[in-house]
Amino acid sequence: MEVSVWRGSGDQGGYETFTVPARDNQTVLDVVSWIQQELDPSLTYRYACRVGMCGSCAMMVNGQPRWTCRTHVKKVLQEDRLSIAPLRNLPVIRDLAADMDPFFEKWVKAGGVHKPGRSRDEPIQQVSPEESGRVEANKAIECINCAVCYAACDTVAASPDYLGPAALQRVWTLYNDVKVADRAAVLATATGPGGCMSCHSQGSCSKFCPNELDPLSAVAGLKRAAARAFFKGKA
Numbered sequence: 001m002e003v004s005v006w007r008g009s010g011d012q013g014g015y016e017t018f019t020v021p022a023r024d025n026q027t028v029l030d031v032v033s034w035i036q037q038e039l040d041p042s043l044t045y046r047y048a049c050r051v052g053m054c055g056s057c058a059m060m061v062n063g064q065p066r067w068t069c070r071t072h073v074k075k076v077l078q079e080d081r082l083s084i085a086p087l088r089n090l091p092v093i094r095d096l097a098a099d100m101d102p103f104f105e106k107w108v109k110a111g112g113v114h115k116p117g118r119s120r121d122e123p124i125q126q127v128s129p130e131e132s133g134r135v136e137a138n139k140a141i142e143c144i145n146c147a148v149c150y151a152a153c154d155t156v157a158a159s160p161d162y163l164g165p166a167a168l169q170r171v172w173t174l175y176n177d178v179k180v181a182d183r184a185a186v187l188a189t190a191t192g193p194g195g196c197m198s199c200h201s202q203g204s205c206s207k208f209c210p211n212e213l214d215p216l217s218a219v220a221g222l223k224r225a226a227a228r229a230f231f232k233g234k235a
């Protein structure tokens with residue numbers, strides 16, 4: 001197969017094409033690793049677990065964001081060709097390695113840190129797994145921070161200040177967690193500048209999330225909660 005790979009740093013670069021032998025059960029990450037091991041040891045990319053756990057291997061494959069260690073070539077090959085590039089909406093460190101800092105900075109900006117309402121000296125707060133807020137909060141705990149949703153988001157592309165689907169999904173988790181000290185403050189951050197109101201609800205984030213999470217519903221939940229809080233405040 002012919003594989004076009006993005007080479008370069010920052011805004012500078014272009015595609016370089018390699019011929020790679022097809023193998024059974026070959027993943028896109030296998031292809032990248034083969035090129036690096038057999039043809040060009042300077043090819044820069046990132047991975048760690050190879051089993052869909054760490055979230056570090058995401059790249060654009062034929063124009064779509066994918067976790068490359070779990071993406072089989074057979075599923076994405078087009079006319080015996082692959083195009084592989086660094087994740088969209090993030091700066092490029094070099095070749096296929098995107099700079100994840102802006103993605104994680106948005107988590108911090110969104111208030112993604114859990115701030116408990118009780119100290120370690122107080123009794124542990126019991127929460128039933130069936131409680132509706134807990135059910136909502138549980139939905140996003142399998143997020144592996146791969147930034148695939150972030151790369152898929154057209155609002156991030158158009159407005160670099162937009163917090164993005166993963167950070168807002170984290171806020172939705174915290175908002176539903178009764179152990180969080182100030183859930184109103186959590187919601188206020190999510191509805192501020194760059195927050196959930198900028199989402200156009202077309203759902204690319206949920207379509208591409210490799211863990212089948214649903215950031216779109218989380219962002220919609222934040223919008224509903226913000227509307228309820230607004231009308232409650234006016235009453």
Ligand code: SF4
Pocket residue numbers: 149152153154155156164165198199200201202203204205206215216219
């Ligand atoms: S639904 Fe909202 S958060 Fe998801 S990709 Fe679209 S704009 Fe981004």
Ligand code: SF4
Pocket residue numbers: 142143144145146147148149150165166169208209210211212213215
């Ligand atoms: S929501 Fe899905 S696509 Fe987005 S960072 Fe988490 S696991 Fe990755």
Ligand code: FES
Pocket residue numbers: 047048049050051052053054055056057058067068069070
């Ligand atoms: S290498 Fe860890 S998720 Fe792909």
